[in-house]
Amino acid sequence: SYELTQPPSVSVSPGQTASITCSGDKLGDDYAYWYQQKPGQSPVLLIYQDAKRPSGIPERFSGSNSGNTATLTISGTQAMDEADYYCQAWDSSTVVFGGGTKLTVL
C-alpha cells in the first residue's frame, strides 16, 4: 500500500522559516494536500493541489511538490503556528495521510 512519510517533529524559532517534508513514491506525479491540526481541534485545510491556499489561509503558508517529496513551507513562523501538520494524497480511489509532524515554535 502507498505510504507518505513525514518527520515526527520540526522545531523553528519565531520569525524563521519552517519546512515540513512529505515523501512518497512518485508523489510529484499527483497532487499533495496539507492540513493543520491544533490540540483539541479538527484539522484545517492549508494547501490543496500542491500549492493553492484556501480563502483565509495566510500567505506565509506555501507548498510545493516534485519528484518524491512535497514540502510545506511556513515563512515568518508565528507562535500560533505551533500544531500538528499532515500531508495527504490520493492513491487510486483511496486516501493516504502522512503520519504527521509536530511543529514546535521556540
Next chain:
Amino acid sequence: EVQLVESGGGLVKPGGSLRLSCAASGFTFSSYSMNWVRQAPGKGLEWVSSISSSSNSIYYADSVKGRFTISRDNAKNSLYLQMNSLRAEDTAVYYCARDRGVTPDAFDIWGQGTMVTVSS
C-alpha cells in the same frame, strides 16, 4: 455558515455496532463527495471511507472493509457510517469531511468529530 456536525459516538463493547451520523448545512450537500476520517487517541489521521455525491462510488480502507458501511441521504443532507464488529483498535474520534472537488481533491470542511470508544 457551512457546517458539518457529527453525532452517534459513544461507548460500545467489542463486537458491537454503532451508527454515526453527520448533518450538513450551509451548502448543496448533494453536489459533494463525502468522507469519514478517524483519529485514535494521540495518533494521526486515518481515512476510513468515501462516498460520491450520488452514492455511485464507495471506497473503504482495508482496516474497515467488510465491517463498516458508508451511506448518505441527500434529501436529509446527511452522511452515515454503520460500524459493525467493532474492535478496540476502532477507538477514535470520527470526523466527517467534505471533498472540495468534482474529482478527488482536498477535504475542505471538517466536522467537530464524535468519539467512539470500544471497550469491555
